[in-house]
Amino acid sequence: MGVRIRDLLGRHLGELRYEPTAKRIRGMLDGQTLFDSRKALLVWEPRRVLPTYAVPVGDVSCELVPEASPPAEAGPDQPIELPDVATSAPLLSPTVPFRVHAGAGVALKARMPGSAAAAEAFRPDDADLRDYVIFSFDSLDAWLEEDEEIIGHPRDPYWRVDRRRSSLEVELRLDGHTLASTNRPLLVFETMLPVRYYFPADAVRVTLVPSETRSICPYKGRARYWNVELPEKTYPDLAWTYAEPFIETADLQGLVCFYEERADLLLDGVPQPRRRTPWS
Known part of the structure; x- marks a missing residue:
């Protein structure tokens, strides 16, 4: 029996998903480089439709400090529906802030020494990504793919x-x-x-x-x-x-x-x- 691709994608939207990228990825905050990596991953957190980047801990130049309070858990509120897509879990609207997570992990603050500016980050409790840190796209001043700045969020390689x-x-x-x-x-x-x-x-x-x-x-x-x-x-x-x-x-x-x-x-x-x- 044939499988409709849209249904195949929908069945996994409730899971943590990732895809390696060959691009050099840099994140900037307060005029400084927080990370510089050629081993980054595109990451879709559970119930999220839009991706962001995760980088290996070893490529991070800033301090990573655990938040005093545990990460906010995603509840059933503010779900969205994609037209004609059967999903495995209620989807989170892009308006739901990064600090809300549908998977287990540790919420972090990323800060360069001597700087008061801080970025939101998250270290997922996942066997494949436990050595990676996911960064909030909106909490950085600029993101670079190779030498070009990107806006909004990273492009999904499977989105046309x-x-x-x-x-x-x-x-x-x-x-x-x-x-x-x-x-x-x-x-x-x-x-x-x-x-x-x-x-x-x-x-x-x-x-x-x-x-x-x-x-x-x-x-x-x-x-x-x-x-x-x-x-x-x-x-x-x-x-x-x-x-x-x-x-x-x-x-x-x-x-x-x-x-x-x-x-x-x-x-x-x-x-x-x-x-x-x-x-x-």
């Missing part, structure tokens, strides 16, 4: 983002108003995520008001968000654009995307059911 221009007729409605309509969308297909429909700016039919919200995608670039103003109500952060896309996703420049799971989507005139996603 494909973009295709289409003649599909795409319309998005909300509260009886057409938000956008086009027959020249750019479709973005991302591993285990819903298809996203990017509209040309002249296809948007409603007023977009700048939001203070910003986000970083390590595959696409830096995004800014927009509130949608309708006569009856303002919907915050319903749309986004990539003002600073990466070179490989430069075709996203100037296009507008909406959380269609919060609106009514029609494809070639056919209404689509609203999907349940982490952004519903």
Whole structure:
């Protein structure tokens, strides 16, 4: 019997997963190098979807001090669901902080001598990773893969983002108003995520008001968000654009995307059911 890859991946999301990388990995804090390694591992902690890096203890230049309190354990709160993915355990939202762990281990503070700045780290109680330290991506000032800085989080080597221009007729409605309509969308297909429909700016039919919200995608670039103003109500952060896309996703420049799971989507005139996603 055949096995669907999506189901295969989903069955292991509740486990500690790792993958070696040949890249040189460096972490910077307060102008100093905390670690420099060519033996790093990409690590997905149990119930986490996004990876971070772990490095051998021997490649760490800073002090590693156990936290006074034990690591926070992941509870059943704030679970997320991936569309059409059967998982082995409730998944943790990326908004759940690094200090929350779903596996056993020791929480650490990483600090260079003479510096007041400290990074969060975790030493898992695992036979394969007991000589490694996992570092919080957000608690460092900068991460380098070889000599290039990376943002957001490390890229997953098994995660793809494909973009295709289409003649599909795409319309998005909300509260009886057409938000956008086009027959020249750019479709973005991302591993285990819903298809996203990017509209040309002249296809948007409603007023977009700048939001203070910003986000970083390590595959696409830096995004800014927009509130949608309708006569009856303002919907915050319903749309986004990539003002600073990466070179490989430069075709996203100037296009507008909406959380269609919060609106009514029609494809070639056919209404689509609203999907349940982490952004519903």
